[in-house]
Amino acid sequence: MAPIRIVLSNLGHHFGTRSVFEKVHLEVVSGQIGAICGPNGAGKSTLLRIVAGLLTPTQGEARFEIAGYALDALERRTFIGYVAPDLRLYHELTGVENLQFFAELRGTKLSRDHLKQLLARVGLLGRGSDLVANYSSGMRQRLKYALALSNDPPVLLLDEPTANLDSDGVAMVEQIIAEQCQRPQGGLVLIATNEPKEERWAHKLIRIGCLSTP
Numbered sequence: 699m700a701p702i703r704i705v706l707s708n709l710g711h712h713f714g715t716r717s718v719f720e721k722v723h724l725e726v727v728s729g730q731i732g733a734i735c736g737p738n739g740a741g742k743s744t745l746l747r748i749v750a751g752l753l754t755p756t757q758g759e760a761r762f763e764i765a766g767y768a769l770d771a772l773e774r775r776t777f778i779g780y781v782a783p784d785l786r787l788y789h790e791l792t793g794v795e796n797l798q799f800f801a802e803l804r805g806t807k808l809s810r811d812h813l814k815q816l817l818a819r820v821g822l823l824g825r826g827s828d829l830v831a832n833y834s835s836g837m838r839q840r841l842k843y844a845l846a847l848s849n850d851p852p853v854l855l856l857d858e859p860t861a862n863l864d865s866d867g868v869a870m871v872e873q874i875i876a877e878q879c880q881r882p883q884g885g886l887v888l889i890a891t892n893e894p895k896e897e898r899w900a901h902k903l904i905r906i907g908c909l910s911t912p
């Protein structure tokens with residue numbers, strides 16, 4: 699995989715008359731962890747949604763380049779694994795059925811070995827046949843990681859990366875992030891957090907704050 703570059707230039711966003719953030723600049727390249735930090739309501743999730751191409755910014759640009767080619771909103775989705783609190787799992791399906799369902803939406807099917815390997819990587823081996831309705835909140839967060847990793851994406855966008863996880867789960871996330879940065883083909887991680895310990899993972903960090911509202 700060719701070098702990846704995410705560049706935020708003079709990025710800003712407002713919802714109606716509410717300005718969320720403005721004049722944000724950041725450049726993160728393959729092998730690096732970037733962090734978007736700030737208090738509740740600062741706009742961290744909004745910014746990650748813009749990078750993912752789910753939302754068009756009202757100011758500036760969020761550029762997503764592979765080998766110098768800028769991907770549009772639709773193209774970039776193939777290259778992203780996303781973990782976020784508002785990502786919805788299907789509680790009426792099992793863990794494995796969720797993984798298979800999202801793979802099928804991408805037009806692929808996961809082999810039995812691949813499913814087993816994903817579940818093992820997130821500590822859910824032996825629980826793949828349970829309904830997600832019966833998972834604990836930490837198990838759901840682990841399943842979100844399995845989903846995000848299922849197509850081996852070069853870019854991971856992690857919103858509140860360790861939400862609901864115990865110390866083993868935090869170690870799992872640290873391992874996933876380290877492996878992502880060391881991918882021989884190039885990998886990049888962008889996190890949104892207000893946890894000081896997660897901020898310390900970052901090679902590049904920006905802080906955004908609450909702006910006044912009219």
Ligand SMILES: Nc1ncnc2c1ncn2[C@@H]1O[C@H](COP(=O)(O)OP(=O)(O)OP(=O)(O)O)[C@@H](O)[C@H]1O
Pocket residue numbers: 713718736737738739740741742743744745892
């Ligand atoms: N679709 C929307 N329409 C209107 N306002 C929105 C929308 N999405 C987010 N907001 C507002 O934008 C601001 C930033 O929200 P966002 O979820 O990005 O913050 P955050 O930094 O991720 O917060 P938290 O740490 O609490 O998760 C908030 O004031 C929120 O109410």
